[in-house]
Amino acid sequence: MIFSLLFLCLNLSTLFRFSSAGGAALQNYNQSDYDDSIYGRSGRRLYAANDFKISEEDYNAMLEKLAQGYMSNSDLERAMQEFNSRCPNISRVYSIGKSVLGVPLLAIEISDSPGNMDAKPSFKFVGNVHGNEPVGRELLLMLANWLCDNYLKDSLVTTIVDGVHLHILPSMNPDGYAQRRRNNANHIDLNRDFPDQFFPVNDDMDLRQPETKAMLNWMEDIHFTASATLHGGALVANYPWDGTEDKRRDYFGCPDDKTFRFLASLYSRSHYNMSLSKEFPDGITNGAFWYPIYGGMQDWNYIHSGCFELTLEISDNKWPDASELPTIWDHNRMSMLNLVGSVIKFAESYSVSCAIQTGIHGRVLSSDGIPLPALIDIWGINYTITAGKKFGEYYRLLAPGEKYEVIASMPGYRSKRACVILGEGAVTVDFVLDPETSSTHSESRVLEDYAGCYYDSKPSLQVIDFLPVTQLEISVLLFVMLGLLCFLMQRRARRNQKQMHVSLPRRAAVV
Structure with a gap:
């Protein structure tokens, strides 16, 4: 009996831990970031639990070993500047703000007219939202270099560079990455820090983190058509809504649910094996059905910026060995290109290119x-x-x-x-x-x-107008037509009366 009660208490405590709604105001600031597991799970967590009962010192040593082969923040900045020097005609590097610790949040724009305002659509990729999910920052630099190397050689690449303003932010959370932690330097999960339609407490802009404010200002400055953030810990394309009104786990589609499912499927089916997932049918999932979160960036993009954003989980392992990065890039390359190409109606599979109307x-x-x-x-x-x-x-x-x-x-x-x-x-x-x-x-x-x-x-x-006239002109025209119709009817009546008078026989006079 005692063991049964103990087992029940443990289960209830676990359920309570993972069912708490997100948002910066609800976060447990006393919890150490280091317990974020480096491995993916079948379900998304507000806080990823550490399945490995090891000390913080051993955990940090393990992360430092895994970080070998990944770019440091200074390495990343240097690589971005070198890219810009190598491809100056189709790129520029600029900052959208700074992190808590003052690290510049650098972005790359790739276009045949970088920095110029025109009528082309804008697309953004954002990586490293969570500091301990670094695969995205590496893949986004690989994407930039791929576009530079294949411009004017590959039809899809050329179409993207000539037809889109592609903005790439490799690391939204450089402080968290440097500390090998999920959250930023203030211990805040940046993907719970955005205004939320179901969580009004999260709407206080004074409580926003510097990284979050930088993103909000960035999206005010540039009218993005579509976007994607790169995460790790699963292999699936996630689409809105991320939360539900009653805070329960359930499918909750946004008004453009069909379009989002199409975009998510475009990514998963262009991927090497994402669409073959046994856990997620077709390799896609509605965020609220997977696990509801609040204060996420994906829903905010759609609600406030008119931007269609997907959350892409691109590797089962949050922090894989650096030797696996080329394979992960190869598996995701076509998906990333197709997603950008979709805003200009062009996509390509592994064997054939075709128009994709989105x-x-x-x-x-x-x-x-x-x-x-x-x-x-x-x-x-x-x-x-x-x-x-x-x-x-x-x-x-x-x-x-x-x-x-x-x-x-x-x-x-x-x-x-x-x-x-x-x-x-x-x-x-x-x-x-x-x-x-x-x-x-x-x-x-x-x-x-x-x-x-x-x-x-x-x-x-x-x-164009089929009737290029105003309402007043239409009224006058109807009045004139009505008058003309009355005139014609009166004229016809008089003519009929005259014909009737001529044809009648004369009557005998009565004397």
Whole structure:
């Protein structure tokens, strides 16, 4: 009986430990970071438990041994600068901020026009969010060098460099990496430190960590279309939502669930063996169904930045031996390239290249040619993105094989609609919005023009007015037509009456 009670207490304590919701305000600051296991598990943890009952000294010695062959923070900075010197025409290195200990958070931009604002989409890769998951920082440098070495030689690489602004942040948590710990120097899990839709206590911006604030400012400065963070400890592509309203483990899809599942599947199926997972069907998972977390960066990207972000677990082992890195890179290379290529409708498998339609893109202009930061909505999907302010460009990721009704709207302008059926080709839909008249403003009415339904076989569309007139002009036209109709009816009645009078026989006079 005593043993049974003891066993029950142990199980309850374990359940309580791993069911606690995340967020910076809920973290146990007294817990040592060193108990993070270097090995992956079947389930995500708010705190990864240490299965190995060893001393902290032995644990640190083990990590130091594993760190051999990995770049230090100074090595990483040097490698990034050397990359920029080797590929100056298609890259730049810049800082988005500093860590708690003052380490620069350096990023690489790769593009045929680095540093220039244009209408191309922007994509970001972020690695080393958790300090003890260093594979991502190594793979992202390998990706940068691969793009440099194969530009103008490989069609997919050339398409990416010429068509995308790719931003790479190899290490979001350099302090945690230097200390071989999951959390940052303030013992905060950075992937629980973002504002959360279900955890309002986490919305106090004054409590944000320097690394988190740097990310928030970065995403305000650059309008990212899509993103991915690289983690370790499992082999799966994770998509929103990461949490649930009732804090329970359950499937909880976001409004763009189909699109996220498509993007996650694109990564897993391009991977060497991710899609073959027995634990995760097709190698993908909904975050809340796997294990709910709160204050995560993935959901924040989608809610506040209009950015579609995946959380990619790219190695079962959090900190594998450095000799395994080339193999892990080889397994993930095509997936990483395809995910970036998806924002410009191009992807490649191990043996064949093909167009992959993940949505629509175009520009929104006024009738006099001024770019408009219009709202782009899809009928039936409760999610809005905003076109760019300078060029009016938009990139709306959508799952292929569906029919979509796209709506462009802007205060003071008449909204426009277009119907698009996505297949295997790129679709460009440019909207030209006409200003509303004062009368329509006073009535608070939105006039919409419908442009019919288009297949993706057409390379480009421009949504224009079928009736380029105002409501007042339509009323006047109807009034004139009604008057003309009345005139014609009266004329016909008189003619019939005259014909009737002529044809009738004369009656005898009554005397």
